Amino acid sequence: MSAISKSVRNQYLEFLAETGMTRYEFSKRSGIPESTLWSLGQKEDYDVRESNIRKIAKGMGVPASDLFNDNENTICLEDRSEVWIIKNYRRLSERQKGRIEGYIKALLDQTGRNDFQSE
Known part of the structure; x- marks a missing residue:
């Protein structure tokens, strides 16, 4: 199952x-x-x-x-653009992934949403 x-x-x-x-x-x-x-x-x-x-x-x-929602590591992607982002993120180097995560964190901080959780 x-x-x-x-x-x-x-x-x-x-x-x-x-x-x-x-x-x-x-x-x-x-x-x-x-x-x-x-x-x-x-x-x-x-x-x-x-x-x-x-x-x-x-x-x-x-x-x-x-x-x-039984498993907090399970996520449901809701539209095609999210799938595209995830697929391409997985193709990046660790350094490039870090840059993307930093950019997202900065955007969230800018909008007052500082609940960013990195793995």
Whole structure:
């Protein structure tokens, strides 16, 4: 089971426990077959498809990215420009990466957002 599937499973089970919603009710709300939800809840190694992740988020009334918050090292990129930035950042030398991080920190300091966290 991927880390994402595990996080989605945990968030789904937590949502059902907190709301008292049945699997049947969630099935109607999300558009996911009840049998799929049974598998997600019962099988620890169940791998959730991307389309079902979106439906689970819809059923919970949250953005899909919220389902990945079990692990603070997991991040959901929201648009194509973010993917481009990450892919190209990975191609840089360590020195170049440091310069990029410094630039981002300076921009955040300039806007009053000094919560920058570097690895």
